[in-house]
Amino acid sequence: MGGTVAFPRPAAGHQTRGVAPTLAQFTAEARAFLDANAARVHTDEFTWGIGSDEITVYAEKNEAEEAAAVRAAQRWRAEMWDAGFGWITGPPEFGGRGLGPEYERAYLDLEATYRVPSQTVFGTALGVVAPTLLAHGSDWLKQRYLVGLFRGEILACQLLSEPGAGSDLASLSTRAVRDGDQWVINGQKVWSSRAHYSHIGLLLARTDPDAPKHQGITAFIHPLDTAGTEVRPLRQMTGGSEFNEVFFEDARISDRYRVGGVNAGWSVFRTTLQSERASIGARGAGYGGSGLVGLAAPERVVRLARHLGLADDPTVRQNLARLYTGHRLVEWNATRRPAIPPAAAKYGTARHMNWAASMIAGLLGPRICADTGEWGTYAWKQLLLGTPAMRIGGGTDEVMKNSVGEGVLGLPREPR
Ligand SMILES: Cc1cc2nc3c(=O)[nH]c(=O)nc-3n(C[C@H](O)[C@H](O)[C@H](O)COP(=O)(O)OP(=O)(O)OC[C@H]3O[C@@H](n4cnc5c(N)ncnc54)[C@H](O)[C@@H]3O)c2cc1C
Numbered sequence: 117m118g119g120t121v122a123f124p125r126p127a128a129g130h131q132t133r134g135v136a137p138t139l140a141q142f143t144a145e146a147r148a149f150l151d152a153n154a155a156r157v158h159t160d161e162f163t164w165g166i167g168s169d170e171i172t173v174y175a176e177k178n179e180a181e182e183a184a185a186v187r188a189a190q191r192w193r194a195e196m197w198d199a200g201f202g203w204i205t206g207p208p209e210f211g212g213r214g215l216g217p218e219y220e221r222a223y224l225d226l227e228a229t230y231r232v233p234s235q236t237v238f239g240t241a242l243g244v245v246a247p248t249l250l251a252h253g254s255d256w257l258k259q260r261y262l263v264g265l266f267r268g269e270i271l272a273c274q275l276l277s278e279p280g281a282g283s284d285l286a287s288l289s290t291r292a293v294r295d296g297d298q299w300v301i302n303g304q305k306v307w308s309s310r311a312h313y314s315h316i317g318l319l320l321a322r323t324d325p326d327a328p329k330h331q332g333i334t335a336f337i338h339p340l341d342t343a344g345t346e347v348r349p350l351r352q353m354t355g356g357s358e359f360n361e362v363f364f365e366d367a368r369i370s371d372r373y374r375v376g377g378v379n380a381g382w383s384v385f386r387t388t389l390q391s392e393r394a395s396i397g398a399r400g401a402g403y404g405g406s407g408l409v410g411l412a413a414p415e416r417v418v419r420l421a422r423h424l425g426l427a428d429d430p431t432v433r434q435n436l437a438r439l440y441t442g443h444r445l446v447e448w449n450a451t452r453r454p455a456i457p458p459a460a461a462k463y464g465t466a467r468h469m470n471w472a473a474s475m476i477a478g479l480l481g482p483r484i485c486a487d488t489g490e491w492g493t494y495a496w497k498q499l500l501l502g503t504p505a506m507r508i509g510g511g512t513d514e515v516m517k518n519s520v521g522e523g524v525l526g527l528p529r530e531p532r
Pocket residue numbers: 273274275276277278281282283284305306307308309310505506508509510511512513514515518
C-alpha cells in the first residue's frame with residue numbers, strides 16, 4: 117500500500133467551530149454522531165460460549181483480512197474527521213479543533229461504548245509521528261502530513277531500531293549523506309511495526325559519523341515508495357507478521373523531508389520517545405478503542421475462573437483481586453492529571469499485562485498449550501504469546517526502570 121495514496125487536505129482550520137463548546141455540549145454532539153454512525157456495545161450481551169472468543173494483542177490476519185481492517189479503520193477516521201472529532205486537541209492552524217485533553221478523553225470514553233472499527237493501525241501515526249511533526253516539523257511538513265495523518269489517509273511507522281542499535285539507539289549506523297538539496301540513504305532498520313502498509317516512516321540516520329554519537333544524527337520523514345527502499349515483513353511467534361525489516365540502498369529524499377536541524381535528530385527523537393511511551397501507557401487503558409488492558413478485563417477472567425470451577429479457590433480469588441487492582445491502576449494512570457512520567461505508565465501497563473497473562477495461563481493449565489476446541493480457553497494463548505513484546509517495544513522494562521530511577525527519583529546514574 118505504501119505511497120499509492122493521494123493526500124487530500126481540507127483547508128487549515130477545517131475543524132474550528134468558533135466559540136469552544138462546553139464539555140456537556142461537546143459530549144452531546146459526540147453522542148449524536150456516534151448514535152447516528154455506530155451500534156452501542158451492550159455490556160450485558162456477553163454470554164459464556166457465545167460469539168467469538170478471539171483475543172488479539174497483535175493482529176494475526178492474512179493480507180486480505182489486514183487490508184480490509186485497514187480500510188475499515190480509515191473509513192471510520194474519515195467519518196470522525198468530517199464530524200469534527202478527528203483531531204480534538206490539535207491546533208486550528210493545522211486543522212485541529214483546538215480543545216483541551218478533557219474533551220478528547222470524553223470522546224474516547226464515549227466511543228468505547230460503541231462498536232467501531234479498531235484504530236490500532238493508527239497507533240504509531242497518531243501516537244508518535246504526528247506529535248513529533250507538530251513539535252519539530254517545518255511548516256511544509258506539517259501542512260503536507262498532519263491532516264492526512266489524523267484523517268487516516270496517511271499511515272505511518274517508525275524507522276529507528278537497527279540490528280545493532282535498540283536500547284542504545286544512538287549507535288545507529290544507517291547513513292544519510294547530503295547531495296545538493298537531497299539526502300542519499302543507505303542502511304537497514306528492523307522491527308518496524310506496520311511499515312508494510314505505511315506511506316511514510318519517521319527515520320533517524322547518521323549524518324555526521326565523526327561527531328559524538330548523539331550529535332551526528334538527523335531525523336527525516338521517509339516516504340516508503342522512495343526508489344531504493346524495500347520493506348520485508350518478519351513473522352513473529354504469535355503467528356502474524358506486523359514487523360518488518362526496511363532496507364535502504366541509495367534511497368534519495370529531498371531536504372524538505374528533514375525534521376528539525378541537521379545533526380539535531382536526538383532532540384527530535386526525545387519527543388518521539390516520550391510520545392510513544394505515553395501512548396503505550398494510554399493505549400493500555402483504552403486509547404482509541406484499542407485498549408490492551410481490556411483483553412484481561414477482570415469480568416472476563418472471573419467468568420473463565422467460574423467456567424473452570426476455580427472461582428472458590430482462595431488463591432485464585434486472591435489473584436482475581438490483584439487483577440482487578442492492577443487493572444484499575446493502569447486505567448487511572450492513563451487518565452491522571454498531571455500525567456505520570458511516560459516511562460512509569462508504559463512500565464506499569466507492560467508489567468500488569470504480563471502478570472495477568474501468566475496468571476490466566478495458570479488457571480488454564482494444559483488448555484493454554486493444546487487446542488481441544490473448547491470455547492474461551494486455548495484462545496488465551498495469544499495473550500500469553502503477545503504480552504512479552506510489551507516489555508520490549510517502546511523501550512525495555514530495564515530501560516524504563518533506569519529512566520524512572522534517574523529522571524524521576526533522582527537516583528545516581530548507572531555507570532556508562
Ligand atoms: C512490539 C514491538 C514493537 C516495536 N516496534 C518498533 C518500531 O515500530 N520501530 C522501531 O524502530 N523499533 C521497534 N521495536 C524495537 C524496539 O524499540 C527494540 O526492540 C527495543 O528498543 C530494545 O532494543 P533491542 O531489541 O536491540 O534490545 P537490546 O537493546 O539489545 O537489549 C537486550 C537486553 O539488554 C537490556 N539492556 C539494554 N540496555 C540496558 C541498560 N542500559 N540497562 C539495563 N538493561 C539494559 C534490555 O533491557 C534487554 O533485556 C519494536 C519492538 C517490539 C517488541
